[in-house]
Amino acid sequence: MLGIGRLAAETGTKVPTIRYYEEIGLLPEPERTSGNQRRYAAAQVDRLRFIRHCRELGFPLNDIRALLDLSDNPGRSCDSADSIARHQLVEVERRLASLASLRQELSRMIENCAGGTVADCRVIETLADHANCISDRHGHQGPVTQVPGDQAPPP
Amino acid sequence: MLGIGRLAAETGTKVPTIRYYEEIGLLPEPERTSGNQRRYAAAQVDRLRFIRHCRELGFPLNDIRALLDLSDNPGRSCDSADSIARHQLVEVERRLASLASLRQELSRMIENCAGGTVADCRVIETLADHANCISDRHGHQGPVTQVPGDQAPPP
DNA sequence: GATAGGATCTCCAGTAACTAGAGCTTCAAG
DNA sequence: CTTGAAGCTCTAGTTACTGGAGATCCTATC
Structure with a gap:
């Protein structure tokens, strides 16, 4: 049972990001201490690692949601x-x-x-x-390729 | 003197995007008709084309701002x-x-x-x-590469 | 001159995927 | 028992747009 900070360190995720994943339902709500702090079991560490790996591969969160859903139901077709x-x-x-x-x-x-x-x-x-x-003279419509979160690496 | 719809069509930009560029100061406020509609002169067409071309090259808007500033002052060093x-x-x-x-x-x-x-x-x-x-086992921190506006091309 | 329609107006809200800060509470070590 | 790090919630900001509501305007046709 580790606190959110340990989980963050283990998975290379920032603490607010973990809370964010919980908020949007990618991570289940963990147990809490009597003082309301989150405590995570091993399964959640794996789940978060899965998510992070997917993110590194560029999958959007919605796809990851589907992928998690699949891995939760191993009997289904892949x-x-x-x-x-x-x-x-x-x-x-x-x-x-x-x-x-x-x-x-x-x-x-x-x-x-x-x-x-x-x-x-x-x-x-x-x-x-x-x-x-x-590049495409012949009218490419739609949004321009961009990488917004990717400008300045943190110190 | 063209309306915003014509400008949009000429430059391959969506109408709300043009208004957005104006709002954030990338495009100057254009003249208006007596009925408050925007009318653009040729210079603005060029300016918007410049912006769009930069965006296609992946420049963030802040860089484009600097680039526009330079092109407005041709005497400065490049x-x-x-x-x-x-x-x-x-x-x-x-x-x-x-x-x-x-x-x-x-x-x-x-x-x-x-x-x-x-x-x-x-x-x-x-x-x-x-x-x-x-890919980078040895702790890459920072945001994951992503391309958000780039998922579904419009119909 | 009336009217119909498309174009345009402003304002508000939402998107993805986080990130940061304020102000407070809790935990764990000494 | 104290103290300092870690955690809590909540709000708001980031980037670059995109979409809709509801009202107004412009222009072409009759």
């Missing part, structure tokens, strides 16, 4: 686990491709910058001129 | 534009690397799945067992 994983692989490959072309444009842009002032900066110019863009 | 772009390139390469190892684990996982029930599903098992994980 087809849907398989298809979730396959879908995720497709996603990952899509992102890989788009990042690769993105890298190409970025590095081409940077190579061409000779310093000097903004007036003749290739970076700004390239950015302003969509015609130089490799 | 060093900071260059360093923003370089930083972005580093980010992109980091994400590429992590996605690549992620893909490897996913496809290995899927390959090993022989169908059947969850009880002997390699996917679930692999997910549950972090030991099979290639």
Whole structure:
């Protein structure tokens, strides 16, 4: 029976994140001490590790919910686990491709910058001129690829 | 002088997004008709295209703000534009690397799945067992790579 | 000039996946 | 029994949008 801090340390998760997972129902409500503090059993450690591993693989929480549901019912067919994983692989490959072309444009842009002032900066110019863009000219609609939680690693 | 809908169509942006950019100060407040509707001049079309192109390249809005600031002052040195772009390139390469190892684990996982029930599903098992994980065993802290706005393309 | 329709307005709320802080209480070691 | 770390709840903020309600406006047709 460990406290939330120990659980956090064991699984490489932040404490508020654990409470958040509980709040959204990914982790069951644990036992509490008489003083209302959470105490976790071994099964919860495993469950949280499962969740974290899935997150590292880029699965959204909703998929993880489905995956947990499956692993809670070992008698069921694993087809849907398989298809979730396959879908995720497709996603990952899509992102890989788009990042690769993105890298190409970025590095081409940077190579061409000779310093000097903004007036003749290739970076700004390239950015302003969509015609130089490799990536999907032919109308890609929908949201732009982004990685928001991923800017500054903590100290 | 075009309305917000035309601007949206010309730049491949959604109407609420344009209003959002205005709200956060990326786009200046445009002229209005007597009936309070926005009317945009050509310069704004270019500016929005610049923003969108940057977004496609994965720049966060704050960087775009800095980039726009530079392109508004062509006399300044382009060093900071260059360093923003370089930083972005580093980010992109980091994400590429992590996605690549992620893909490897996913496809290995899927390959090993022989169908059947969850009880002997390699996917679930692999997910549950972090030991099979290639990626950073040695404590990577910080948020997990994610692509939130990027799940379901609009109809 | 009236009217019908689509476009636009503002405001509010919600999304994903957390993260941070305030102000208080509890636990465990000495 | 004290003290300091760890925990509690609650609220609000982050990023980059997206969606809807309910009202108003613009323009084309009759």
